[in-house]
Amino acid sequence: MSTTTSHTPSESEGHPEGTADPGGRPARLIQNEVTTEIPVHLLFRDDPDPVNPVKVPLKPAVVTRRQGAGEQPCARRPAPVRGRPLPEVDPELTERPARVxxxxxxxxxxxxxxxxxxxxxxxxxxxxxxxxxxxxxxxxxxxxxxxxxxxxxxxxxxxxxxxxxxxxxxxxxxxxxxxxxxxxxxxxxxxxxxxxxxxxxxxxVDVRLRHWRSEAMPAADPDGMALRVVVLVVWRVRDTARALLGIEDHETYLRECVEAALARVPVEPAGGKRGGVTAAGDALTRLVAAETAPVGVEVFSVQPVRVEYAPEVAAAMHRRRIARLDARQRASMLSSVVDSVEDTVTRLTVRGLVELDDYERKVLVRDLTVAFCSGRGEPS
Structure with a gap:
């Protein structure tokens, strides 16, 4: 049977701040601190009361600074600034057949x-x-x-x-x-x-399906390296009223939309691990089509047809590519040599042609590795 001693305001009125309670309780360090005691039997309850369940509404906790504690309110992080949406073309400006x-x-x-x-x-x-x-x-x-x-x-x-x-x-x-x-x-x-x-x-106005091959435009790969990309755009005029009257020059607008999309979408050269030019072409097509649709231009495809590194980084990227290919070739050659040595030693020992201890096995493996590597390294 445990006894719980409760603290009432009458017991603490006669004690000044900063002194200990005669009962052994430490003094309050903060003047406006409020202490609420919880009965011990409520802290160790595992199951709710089946007869009178207590439902406590869950509300988001609001943390405020305590008066006199010296705490400063947390500054809220500003919401990210997003780009403004494209302006809407006059909704009444829609293609309709003329009377002829x-x-x-x-x-x-x-x-x-x-x-x-x-x-x-x-x-x-x-x-x-x-x-x-x-x-x-x-x-x-x-x-x-x-x-x-x-x-x-x-x-x-x-x-x-x-x-x-x-x-x-x-x-x-x-x-x-x-x-x-x-x-x-x-x-x-x-x-x-x-x-x-x-x-x-x-x-x-020409409403046929048209294609436009651009000149070399600046772009960047996923690592931020400067590129020069030539794209092929397949498009046509879908709404003649918006294309000719809603914008000054729809062909110039299409060209500038492609340049803006190349500045935002990274283009990976062919042979990359992130989809290469196919993934970049799909992203460019979706982006350019969404930006040109309000002005009556329908874009079907924006595909990079030539991707080259910029002249200032072309030499360094070429050396890096050669080094990567060399390392890949060395790794594949080493894997094949190890497999060949393992297969040779296993066949010799399993068929009983030779009996080798640990030292002789190591020597044989070394000689076979040197022989296979020298044989594979000779020019054909």
């Missing part, structure tokens, strides 16, 4: 305009006699150009100009981006003879 007519409508309008001009000239009496006879028109003296003739002539001329001036030939893999007073009016991807409003300015 078949080429037959333009031809019909043009022929009608020319016919109207000829008829107006005959009405005014300005048509030459040879043309009258060729067209089998009745002779008519005419009264010259009056207001009615001028109006008819102007209308027929405008109709012919609009009819023939709007004719265009759509080609496979090419498209026109139309605009009016600075506003996007649509894209024409149709092929064949078409009639497009001649008042709408046109900008031709």
């Amino acid at each position: 007519l078949p080429g037959a409508a333009g031809v019909l309008a043009g022929v009608s305009g020319v016919t109207g001009c000829v008829a107006t000239s005959w009405w005014a009496g300005l048509l030459p006699p040879l043309a009258v006879e060729a067209l089998r028109l009745p002779s008519y003296a005419g009264a010259g150009f009056g207001p009615a003739q001028w109006a008819a002539y102007t209308g027929a001329g405008m109709l012919g100009a609009f009819g023939f001036g709007g004719l265009a030939r759509g080609r496979t893999g090419r498209a026109w981006v139309l605009g009016l007073f600075g506003r996007y009016r649509g894209t024409v991807r149709r092929t064949g003879l078409l009639w497009v409003n001649p008042l709408l300015p046109r900008r031709r």
